[in-house]
Structures are given as C-alpha cells and as structure tokens.
Amino acid sequence: MIGLPFLLRRLRELRLVGDAGERALVREGILTLADLDLAIAEGRAVAADAALRRAAGVLPAEYRPVTLGRAWDILDAFIDSLTRHCPALQAIEASGPARRAEPIVTGFVIVARAADPALAIESISALPTASNILYRSGSRALVLFEGHEIDVRVATPGFYGSVLFTTTGPAAHVVAVLERGGRQPYASETEVYATAGLPCLPPETRDAADAIDRALRRDVPALVRREDMRGDLHMHTTYSDGRDSLRRMIHAAHALGYEYIAITDHSEHAGAAHTLTDDELGRQRDEIADLRAQAPGMAILHGIEVDILPDGTLDCDDAVLETLDIVLASLHDAAGQDGDQLPRRCLAAIRHPLVSVITHPANQLVGRRPGYDMDYLAIYQAAAETGTALEIDGAPTHLDLSGERAREAVRAGATVVIDSDCHRSRSLDRQMRMGVGTARRGWVEPRHVLNTRAVGDVRAFIARKRAG
Ligand SMILES: [Zn+2]
Numbered sequence: 531m532i533g534l535p536f537l538l539r540r541l542r543e544l545r546l547v548g549d550a551g552e553r554a555l556v557r558e559g560i561l562t563l564a565d566l567d568l569a570i571a572e573g574r575a576v577a578a579d580a581a582l583r584r585a586a587g588v589l590p591a592e593y594r595p596v597t598l599g600r601a602w603d604i605l606d607a608f609i610d611s612l613t614r615h616c617p618a619l620q621a622i623e624a625s626g627p628a629r630r631a632e633p634i635v636t637g638f639v640i641v642a643r644a645a646d647p648a649l650a651i652e653s654i655s656a657l658p659t660a661s662n663i664l665y666r667s668g669s670r671a672l673v674l675f676e677g678h679e680i681d682v683r684v685a686t687p688g689f690y691g692s693v694l695f696t697t698t699g700p701a702a703h704v705v706a707v708l709e710r711g712g713r714q715p716y717a718s719e720t721e722v723y724a725t726a727g728l729p730c731l732p733p734e735t736r737d738a739a740d741a742i743d744r745a746l747r748r749d750v751p752a753l754v755r756r757e758d759m760r761g762d763l764h765m766h767t768t769y770s771d772g773r774d775s776l777r778r779m780i781h782a783a784h785a786l787g788y789e790y791i792a793i794t795d796h797s798e799h800a801g802a803a804h805t806l807t808d809d810e811l812g813r814q815r816d817e818i819a820d821l822r823a824q825a826p827g828m829a830i831l832h833g834i835e836v837d838i839l840p841d842g843t844l845d846c847d848d849a850v851l852e853t854l855d856i857v858l859a860s861l862h863d864a865a866g867q868d869g870d871q872l873p874r875r876c877l878a879a880i881r882h883p884l885v886s887v888i889t890h891p892a893n894q895l896v897g898r899r900p901g902y903d904m905d906y907l908a909i910y911q912a913a914a915e916t917g918t919a920l921e922i923d924g925a926p927t928h929l930d931l932s933g934e935r936a937r938e939a940v941r942a943g944a945t946v947v948i949d950s951d952c953h954r955s956r957s958l959d960r961q962m963r964m965g966v967g968t969a970r971r972g973w974v975e976p977r978h979v980l981n982t983r984a985v986g987d988v989r990a991f992i993a994r995k996r997a998g
C-alpha cells in the first residue's frame with residue numbers, strides 16, 4: 531500500500547502545493563522535513579519558495595517529535611528487523627538527529643550499504659514490520675513503522691560516506707562542509723571531510739556553531755566513548771524507586787564489565803515513590819556486603835542520592851553520610867524558589883565536604899521542563915574549586931547537564947561524571963550510552979570525566995574533598 535509522506539500530505543492540506551508542486555518536490559527528492567531543510571540551506575530552486583520556507587519553520591512541532599530514548603527504541607527495533615530480514619544490507623546505521631544524540635528527535639533516518647540498492651529496497655518493501663511504504667525509489671524507501679516515518683537510504687559502497695554525512699545533518703553544517711568541497715560521492719565520512727580540508731567531526735559535535743572553526747584549527751580532540759567508561763556511579767534499586775532488586779542491578783552491571791558501580795537510592799524525604807530510611811540504609815549496606823562475592827573484580831560503592839533541602843542543608847545527617855562511600859546531591863524540588871535562591875542551595879551542597887557529585891544539576895525534563903534558570907558559571911567554578919563532580923545524567927528524561935552546559939562546565943575546569951541514573955537493569959548500558967552521547971555533544975574528553983578513571987582515583991577524588 532502506498533500512502534503519502536507526512537510532509538507532502540501537510541503541504542497539500544495547507545494548500546502550499548498541488549499535483550505539479552508535489553511532483554517537483556518528489557523529483558528533487560524532497561520527501562521529509564530534513565530534505566526540505568537541506569534544500570533551503572542549499573538554496574535549491576524549488577525550496578526557495580517563501581511558503582515552503584515558512585512551512586519548514588512551522589511543521590517540526592507537528593512531526594511527532596520524540597525523546598532520544600524513544601527514538602533509539604524505535605530505530606533499534608527497525609534496524610533489528612532489517613538485519614534479520616534483509617541480508618543484502620550492510621553497515622546499517624541510524625542517522626539524522628538520533629545519530630547526533632539530540633535530546634528531542636524529529637525525523638528518523640537509517641543508512642545502509644548494498645551492492646545493488648534497488649534489489650535491497652525491494653526486500654525492505656516486503657518486510658513484515660513495515661506496515662506501509664509511503665514512497666520508494668531505487669535507493670530509498672520511506673517506511674511507516676510503529677506509526678513513525680522512517681527514511682531508509684541505501685547506498686552503494688562508493689556513496690555510503692556521502693549519504694551518511696548528508697543525512698546526519700544538521701543542514702547548515704552539511705552545506706558549510708560541502709561548500710568547501712566534498713560534493714563527489716565518497717565511501718566514508720572521513721573522505722568527505724578530507725576533501726573539504728577538514729578532519730572528520732564526530733556527529734554529536736555538528737550542531738555546535740563553531741564546529742567548522744574548530745575543525746579548521748585542527749582542534750578536534752578524541753571525545754569520550756562508551757568504551758572509556760569504567761564505572762557507573764548513579765543507579766536505583768527497589769530500596770527506593772528502582773524497578774529491580776539490588777542483586778539484579780549488581781549482576782547486570784557486572785555483566786557489562788564495569789570495574790565499579792555505586793548504589794545510590796533516594797534519601798528519605800525525596801519526592802520519589804519510595805525512599806530510604808536510616809534502617810533501610812543499614813540493611814542495604816549489609817546486603818551489598820553479602821553480594822560483593824557475586825561480582826568479582828567489580829567494586830561496589832555504597833552511596834545515596836540525597837535531596838538538597840530548601841534551606842540548602844541535606845536530607846540526611848552528616849553522621850550517616852560519613853559512613854557512605856559516595857554522596858550524590860540533587861535539587862529535585864525547586865520548592866517554589868527562583869534564580870537567586872536555587873543556586874544558593876546548589877552552592878551550599880557543592881561546598882559540603884561530604885558531597886562528591888551534583889546529579890542532573892539543571893533538573894531539566896526533556897521536552898517538558900527547561901532546566902533551572904541559574905548562574906551556572908558560578909556553579910561550574912565552585913565545583914572546580916571544591917573538587918565536586920557535576921553529572922551528565924543519561925536518563926532520557928534528564929540528559930542533564932546538556933551538551934552545551936557540559937561544554938561550559940569542563941571549560942570552567944569542573945570534572946564531570948557520566949551516569950546512567952538507571953532504575954531498571956536492562957537500561958544500564960543504554961542510558962550510559964545516552965549520557966556519553968550527551969557528553970560528546972559538549973566536546974567532553976575522557977580526561978574531563980571522573981568515571982573514566984580507575985576506582986582508586988575515584989576514591990581519592992572523594993577523599994580529597996572530604997579531607998578539605
Ligand atoms: Zn535524581
């Protein structure tokens with residue numbers, strides 16, 4: 531069954547195109563918002579139409595944007611289906627905003643390689659999971675999958691790099707690179723950039739306004755990767771609002787090969803469904819001691835995620851916090867306070883000798899609540915001075931610090947920590963990868979990150995601050 535891509539349907543509904551206009555758009559390969567954005571950025575004739583420009587500015591909100599976590603779920607499921615049913619496809623990769631680890635994703639793209647793209651496209655059209663093929667050509671299929679349009683691009687090996695590069699976006703970056711050269715087909719992105727006289731930029735950095743300038747200065751450091759992460763210092767269990775038992779979380783983290791983890795349930799008065807009393811903290815300590823034998827080679831730090839109360843004190847006595855291996859502190863509840871009082875609370879926690887990490891510092895909820903409006907520079911500087919790590923939280927609802935803020939934080943000399951803040955064992959790896967993607971958007975390098983270091987160095991970082 532052939533439907534109509536969302537973009538064309540909306541442009542028709544808005545009476546911005548008729549039959550002839552639609553044919554012209556299809557001829558130019560403009561089937562998605564990303565295509566339209568790129569055509570406008572390139573100044574291509576058909577898209578230079580003022581009405582289409584306006585539509586490109588308005589339509590994203592209607593395009594069913596989803597969080598990065600949901601986008602990865604959808605894309606992973608579809609890639610899995612392609613891998614199983616379409617053996618002709620090689621090097622299947624998510625492209626577009628999901629590849630750049632944007633917190634909110636508008637538009638799904640998958641790129642793959644095949645010796646004969648037309649044949650591969652035919653096999654995609656026969657997929658049981660593709661409920662509807664909205665468009666197909668010899669190298670492209672627009673597929674409806676779980677209610678979302680997925681743009682599948684299939685390239686011959688010699689074109690693969692160019693297709694991956696242009697679909698990754700964003701449009702302004704693609705045009706800026708191509709204007710310097712690299713318009714011929716290339717097998718790899720590295721060749722696209724090399725022809726433009728640039729080192730290859732990681733996808734997550736391509737939204738940065740100064741990405742090309744940094745590339746021109748050869749200032750593209752090796753950014754932190756998932757493989758650099760030696761531990762995860764923030765996760766929850768059924769002792770607070772986690773879905774899985776302490777035992778399951780420990781086993782799952784051990785299976786990921788971590789050298790260390792921290793168990794950090796919520797303090798008693800946090801706004802979570804279930805929190806830790808002092809008694810339960812004691813029981814948890816004993817249970818962790820018993821479970822250590824089941825996770826050989828992995829250190830288990832006993833910690834807590836303690837709320838920063840409205841007066842800036844912590845939701846747990848120092849005498850109790852002192853007995854823990856690591857203390858994370860969080861501004862979960864704004865308590866009706868504003869841009870003056872909130873940073874004061876945060877700074878009080880940063881100056882507390884027992885607090886080693888501030889979790890999701892801006893307390894943003896992706897797509898629902900912007901981060902607190904605070905003087906972040908003061909927070910980054912205080913964190914750097916006191917030896918307190920600022921978290922890049924990989925939970926898809928948080929992704930906080932954001933890439934932009936993480937970049938400013940490390941520039942101010944602060945150490946960051948990338949955590950999963952996981953509440954279920956099966957998401958430990960995924961949320962760590964999202965945290966790493968967010969850090970890479972902030973040009974964060976392994977040396978900036980606490981948990982790329984050995985456990986002895988992590989313990990020393992904590993001890994140094996405690997010793998004052
Ligand atoms: Zn939290």
Ligand SMILES: [Zn+2]
Nearest residue numbers: 764766835951
């Ligand atoms: Zn948490």
